[in-house]
Amino acid sequence: xxxxxxxxxxxxxxxxxxxxxxxxxxxxxxxxxxxxxxxxxxxxxxxxxxxxxxxxxxxxxxxxxxxxxxxxxxxxxxxxxxxxxxxxxxxxxxxxxxxxxxxxxxxxxxxxxxxxxxxxxxxxxxxxxxxxxxxxxxxxxxxxxxxxxxxxxxxxxxxxxxxx
Numbered sequence: 001x002x003x004x005x006x007x008x009x010x011x012x013x014x015x016x017x018x019x020x021x022x023x024x025x026x027x028x029x030x031x032x033x034x035x036x037x038x039x040x041x042x043x044x045x046x047x048x049x050x051x052x053x054x055x056x057x058x059x060x061x062x063x064x065x066x067x068x069x070x071x072x073x074x075x076x077x078x079x080x081x082x083x084x085x086x087x088x089x090x091x092x093x094x095x096x097x098x099x100x101x102x103x104x105x106x107x108x109x110x111x112x113x114x115x116x117x118x119x120x121x122x123x124x125x126x127x128x129x130x131x132x133x134x135x136x137x138x139x140x141x142x143x144x145x146x147x148x149x150x151x152x153x154x155x156x157x158x159x160x161x162x163x164x
Contacts, residue, residue: 080119080137080151088123088130095119096157116140117150 083091091110098110098121108130110121122134139146 078155080135083121083132083135086132088132091121091132095154112154113140114150114154117146117154119151119154 078094086094088110095112099113100111102109102111106124108123110123110132112119112121117137117139120136120138121132122136123130124133126133137146137151139150
């Protein structure tokens with residue numbers, strides 16, 4: 001029959017789409033019945049804290065990564081992160097001359113060797129001034145964590161040997 005092509009299918013599909021869309025607009029009779037039950041507070045095992053008992057704060061494991069802080073007698077406390085953005089003249093005044101300098105196309109890598117560790121400073125020309133834009137403190141032994149006093153030793157002028 002002429003005129004009975006895909007039109008009834010389109011009309012059926014359109015009607016189904018409208019019916020499903022409108023079903024989402026139907027009011028919910030009891031929203032509270034759809035929510036999960038409230039959670040009760042956890043039970044305290046062992047009686048909890050007694051009056052006058054000492055409070056012991058949570059301390060992270062010793063192996064957790066921490067910012068290494070150096071304290072130099074007569075100088076303010078400094079962290080390795082504080083070197084970022086610092087002009088090279090200030091870095092030299094603070095740490096002395098680097099143990100090793102490598103020059104690449106756009107950067108210089110200054111290395112300071114501490115006892116068992118290496119501080120890499122990545123120096124770039126930024127607006128006409130040479131500054132440290134990145135740093136990396138690492139152990140001379142691959143896979144071994146950096147000792148906390150390493151940065152302190154470098155700031156204090158303690159120099160180690162160049163890693164082999």
